[in-house]
Amino acid sequence: MKISVNWLKEYITVNHTVEEMANKISLTGIESGPVKLGEELTDLVVGHITSIQPHPDSDHLKVCQVDVGESKDIQIVCGAPNAAVDQYVIVALHGAHLPGGVKIKRGKLRGQESNGMICGLDEVGVPAQYMPKEFENGIYVFDEPQEPGDAIYGLLGLKDQMIDIDITPNRADTLGMRGAAWEIGATYNEKPSFKKPELLADKIKDINDVTVDVAEKKLVPDYLLRELKDVKVGKSPLWMQRRLWNQNIRPVNSIVDAANYAMIEYGQPIQTYDLDKLQSLKLTVKFANDGDKLKLDDGEKSLNHNDLVIVAGDQVLGLAGVQTSIEAAVDENTKNVLVEAGVFDGTSVRKTAQRHDLRGDDSNRFEKGVDEGIVDEALMRAVQLMDQTSDAKEISNDIIGNFTKAQPTIIKGSISHINHLMGLELSTDEIVAILDRLGFDIDVDGDAITVTIPTRRWDMEIEADLVEEVNRIYGYANLPNTLPAGMETRGGYDPKRELANKLRDILLGEGLDEVINFSLLSKQEVEAFNTTNSEYTKLLHPMTEDHEYLRNSLIPGLVRNVAYNQARKNADLKIFEHARIFQRATGQNRPDEITYLSGAISGNVVADSWNMTAQPVDFYYVKGIVEELLSFTNTDAEFTFVATDEYKNMHPGQTAKVLANGQVIGLVGKLHPNYQADHSVSDTFVFELNVDMIFDLNAKNVKAQSAPKYPSISRDLAILVEKNIENGQIVADIFANGGKYLKDVNIFDVYEGKNIKPNHKSLGYHLEFQNPNDTLTDDEVEKAFSLVKDSLAQKFNVEIR
Amino acid sequence: MSLNDTLKNLRENGIDEAKRAERLQELNDLRVNLLGKKGPITKALRGMKDVPAEERPEIGTLANNVKNDIQAAIEEKMTELNQKMVAKKLADETIDVTLPATKQAQGTKHILNQTIEDIEQFFIGLGYEVASGYEVEEDHYNFERLNIPKDHPARDMQDTFYLSDELLMRTQTSAQEGRDMEAHDFSKGPLKMISPGVVYRRDDDDATHSHQFHQIEGLVVDKNISMADLKGTLDALCRHVFGADREIRFRPSYFPFTEPSVEVDVSCFNCGGEGCRICKYTGWIEVLGAGLTHPNVLTMSGIDPNEYSAMAFGLGPERFAMLKYGINDIRDFYLNDVRFLEQFKGVN
């Protein structure tokens, strides 16, 4: 809401610049910004059209003589259809500046001299949608005679200065001028003063045409009506109109405008109805029947039984607190008026307004709350204004559908506790003075403080609210900077995060860039790598098909990253992600959140360059990274790699499960060529490791050993073996038979093809024997070596070469 | 020719030959030829018997000097040749050091994680534990326990991805507060924790919105926590992250789970407070929200608000990183273009 400084000055004395005020209000209460309307406007004056001649060369142009307060009238050519003699109008003189950088210059229009322009309201800065409808297609004409030559800015509010406050939902008390005056007054230690509305006693009559029944009393704590009889609806006075259009409210007529004006003053929405348009004089506030219709300017809304409505008989007058129907709208022919001030439940209003896409000024106020202590006063003020501008013959008393006397809130607190929570040591007097600025009643008894909060501050409930009020008005800038001074605590990560950090460092060291992907995936993506055989977990109301399911693997995200980069010519990629997947067993409600560390490598791992030959990624490169990771997990587990063809989007011949003590903890392998093609990525190898499972493995118990003192002896072994025998099997067998001094087995050659028996491969192994405590003899080694060879020959039918 | 003259001749010729040698081999040959047992000096000394006895010592001395002189000449030349060889080798081995290096790339930590870890390290230093909590959370912890009952308008501000009536993707890392307070044993001292992690909102992705983003929640519960503690802590944090010369200010705000609630601005690190495009000419940049934990929240976690008080704050790593590095589009964090990622090598 924009708080007009001129309007504010009716309640408090403030003489600061609007910038200074906005800044101070922001720091002590509510985020605010300065608004200065029409800064660019110059040379706009009242003109009086003294005569009009038709333009000799135009059908629609008129040649006007206009008194602009100078010794001679000036001639202005004007095209507005509504221009007429004796009108008081807005004249932009030669040299005038208008909004949007428009500058008015004297000149000739079809041969006729024109020394300025007669303007419409929108041409001088009033937004077209907020100016009176009658002037929409023409120049603005003052209702009353004005002094020609006078500046028009004040008359039309064109250069008003305002404080635009952007309230938090708890401070809707400032959505009215009076509430804003209290808040701004507290900031500047100025208590506002307000005039009580009064009605002319001789007009008050005991009128009972209308009866009202509030069916939902809990949702409608207050519902008051007044009748005005025999009014003369006209235009509201200019001072009221200009304040309304500067509030972004279009002036309509003297009744509707008064209702809106009272709303801006009090923050209490006021509705008006043409009494003679009601189908019944029996009003009810109740839930709508399904299918009831609300008639609007641009069609109708179909209501349901959750919508609170006001009806006259069967006629829907409005959605309570949201929107009135056009059926009983007050117009210039209205004679008898029904005025309504109610309080409607915020949640109900919010849901109805959302359901029908009708959120506006009224619903916004009810959603956040209104001052329930001034409902009758606000109604009286609206009626007072109506009577002043539309001259009612008779006015009813309040016609009460429901009325709940609002009670002030009493908050008890302690001076020392309030100080303690602020970290300050203010005296009782200082605290009392601040609370008094806010218009609260204070009672102090030693350390105890009892504060009576007027109904206009319905956000205030507990001592912590007092802490906020005292602290903000005292000034947060005056708070010292301290640190919590309690018992010492040990900070740090939990052990699982420590492990993950260590593993991430390894991958960074291996040259993998870290990525962060979305957790919400498409259906295709969760189906693609369901390596944990999880149930899919779907959002109830997803926004897009791309983000419908909780991810069950990090691989789809990594593949998306590879595709995105390769489409942008970043061909060589090494990336990893540390994040959670969501796994859910059948029948389980809440998915388990499991931390994974996964990576993807695509393209060359050594780039082609002037001194290096390109080396494309292969299975063994990625396996090497995984092994290095596992070697840093500090566990005593045995890690193995077992070929698998069970993952549909992995290459069936180049994928392995990673096992720790026989339990699957992840995978490493190449994406299936079809999957690669579908996702436009080049050959890509991926891995994933379940960090939670690694974390649960037993920690290694490292006992230091000296470096070996005795020399080792080595033997090389070349064998011919059937192609389907895996290296892992051979190595395991060598170790099984190599005796206790066999320390290491390394494969140094793998060959198949030319000069090798079909379906066979030739393997070369290097065996290293070492006795940590003595020098080994050739005999001992030879014996062990023979056992190795014999076993291989026997088990795998190998040919020793 | 007298023996004396012969020896002198040999010396002259020997030194001359050594000086003229161009290769080490020549010098080795010269040594063997001249100074060896079959060399001319040895041979010449055989004529000693014809020399009168009284002259023999003199001749002997001369012969030794001749040998030494030739030896010295050979060694001098050898040193010279060696030095030349080394110099040539070095010259031959000289390379163009401006040719590009053989690439030794380390990976780059994601800039969001760098930002988060920088903040984590700051708080770990102040004795805070880091606990990341659940991403799928119960309505109870995400809302109810934070003083946001059903139908509270604040639920509209955070449009939520629900999995069921009771389960949702957490909209705020504050959801961890209730769990941490329940789990903490206050007889062992205060609770000081930060909770970093991913949160989710039903937002359309654009330059400033993302349906997934990060938050870091901070919570301290103890007997004497005050607004001044909150201000001091966040002041130190902002100096750590945005530079030692920064200041912060509090502005009143509203969150259902804190009272008082404040927005925290940091003085603009770009213009130092003069006003510029980044701070929208205010000199200040809004960086986080904070407050004293609402007594209802403490009570719901079984903590007596008359005995204990608590401060809480929540900040957005995306916003911090965007401000600090001038990143204009939040989507960049999640597209993972490696050229984007790698520019942040080593910034934290």
Ligand SMILES: [Zn+2]
């Ligand atoms: Zn700046």
